[in-house]
Amino acid sequence: MTTVFFLIFALTAIGAAVAMIFQRNPVYSCLCLVLAFFALAGLYVLLGAPFIAAIQIIVYAGAIMVLFLFVIMLLNLSAEERERPKRPRFLPFAVAVGGLLLLELALVFRRAPLLGMPAGQSETSVEEIGLKLFTDYIYPFELSSVLILAAIIGAVMLAKRKI
Amino acid sequence: MIPLSWYLVVSAVLFTIGVVGIFFRRDLITLFMCIELQLNGVNLALIAFSRYLPDISGQIIVFFVITVAAAEAAVGLAIMIALFHHKEHLDSERVNLMQG
C-alpha cells in the first residue's frame, strides 16, 4: 500500500518537474511546479512528517507560488513568450550536465552509510518540532526572523523606487 | 517498507531536473522556479534522512529552508518587477548590462 502511494507521489513529482522545465507558458510552468509540491507533500506524509507537509502546502504552494503567479499575471509574461525562438539552443548541453550531476549524486548516495537502515520512529508531532525549534535551534530561528524583516524591507524598497 | 535509497533517487532526480532547467531556460521567472525545485529536492533528502537516522533536526532544517525560500521569493520577484519596468522583458540573455 505504502509502496503504491510512494510510486504515485514520486512519479507525479518527477513528471510535473519535467513538464515544468519544458513548458513554454510560464503559467503552465507555475501550475506544474505546484503539482510537484503537492506530490512532495505526499512524500513527506509517507516519511512521517505531516507538519512539514502542511507547511509545504501552506507556504510553498499557497503563498510563494501564488506570488509567482501574481507576478506572471501582473507583467503579462505569456504574451511575450510567443516571440521566442522555438528550439532552446542549450538543451543538449543541459542534458549532458544533468546526466553527469545525476551520476555524481548516485555515486555519493551509494556511499551513504545508512542505506540499509530501517526507518526510525513513526511520526513526528508538532510538539517535538516546537520543542527542538525553541531550544536547540533558537538562534537560527531568531536569525530567520531578522532575515524575513530584511526581505520585507528590501521588497518594499525595490517595488517603490523607480530604477 | 520503502528503503531510503528510493527517496534519495527521487531527491537526486528532482535536483537534477532543476539544474537542467537552469541551463537551458532563459526567462528569469522559470529560472527562479527551477531554483525552488532544487531546494525541494534537497528538502526531500533531508526529511528522508531525518526519518531514517532518526533525528528530528532534518525537519527543522527543512523548516528554515522554507523560510529562506519565502524571503528569497519576495526579494527576487520584487527585483523582477523592477527589472521588467526598466527593460520590458525578463530574458536572462538580454540582461547583460554588467558584462564588460
Add this chain to the structure above:
Amino acid sequence: MIELLIIAVKCLVVFTAALLGVPFMVWFERKVVAHMQMRLGPMYVGPHGVLQPFADAIKLMFKEDFLPPQANKVVYYLAPVLGMTTAVLAFSVIPFGPQTNLFGLLKEPIPLQVTDLNIGLLIIFSATAMGVYGIVLAGWSSNSKYPLLGALRSTAQMASYELSLGLSTVSILMLAGSLSLNEIVNAQAGLYWGFIPRWFVFQSPTGFAAFLLYFICGVAETNRAPFDLPEAETELVAGFHTEYSSMKFAMFFMAEYVNMIAVSAIATTLFLGGWHGWGAGGDTSYGWVIGLGWFVAKVISLLFVYVWLRATLPRLRYDQLMAFGWKFLFPASLVTILATALWISRQVS
C-alpha cells in the same frame, strides 16, 4: 470492511450536507436581506420561496455553456473545479458532534467527524491557501480585462488577509495546546459557575478579540460584502467569473457559499465551543442530536451575521481594504497573541 464503509458514508453525508447547505443559505440570505429592506423576497416557488434556489439551479443547468474564444481552455475548465474542491475540503476535519452509536445502530461509537488529524487546523489553512488558485486561474484564463483585474485584486486581498486569519487562531492554539480540532473542542467543555459555557470566547479576555479578528478576516477571505472587491459589480461587471456561464458559474457560486459555511463552522469549532452546549453529549442516547443541533444553530447564527453585514455595510475602497488589513488587523492580531501569552502565564503562576 465495516470501517471503510463508515468512512465512505461519512464522506458522502458531509459532502451532501455541505452542498445542501448552499440552497438553504441562498434562500436564507435573500429572505433576510429582503426583510431588512422591508421587502418580502422570493415568495412564489414553494412556501415562502424555499424552492427558489432549486429553480435557479435548474435554470443555470439549462443555460448555454459558453467558452470565450481566446480563453485558455484547460485552465478555464480547471479553475471552477479547484475552487469547489478546496471549499469542501475544510469540512473533512471539523467535528460536528460528540461520539455516538446512532441510537444503537452500530456496536462501536463513532465520532461525528470525517477524520481527526493531529494537524487538523493546518489542513484547513492549506485548503484556504489553495482556494486562491481557483479565483486567480479563472481570472487569468478568461483572457479578458475585468476578470484579470478581479483576479489580481483577489490575490492581493486573500494573501493579505490570510496572514491575520492565521495569526488570530494562534491564541486559540495557545489556550488549547493542540492543533487537533477534536481536542480544541473538548478543551471548551463544561461551564463556569454552572451557567457560563467554557467556550474560548469566554475563557480569556483575548478570546473574544481573536474571534472578532477571525470573523472579519473570514469575511474578507470569502470575498463577501463589505470586502467583495474581486467581484465588485459596479466596477468589474462580475469580477473574476465575468466570462463564466452555466454550471461552471454555478460552481463558483456554490464554492463561495460553501466557503461561507466553512468559515462559520470553523469559527464555531475554534471559538464558540463546537457542538458543546446545554444538554449536548453525555451518556444519553439522544445527546448527540442535541450536540449536532447546537453546532448547526451556532453556524446559522454566524451565517446570519454574514448576511447582516452584507445588508448594512457599503463596499470598501481598494486602498481602504489594504490599509485596514495591514495597518489594523495585522498588528491587532499580533497584540492579541501577546496578550494571550501574558494571560496564560498569569494563570499558570
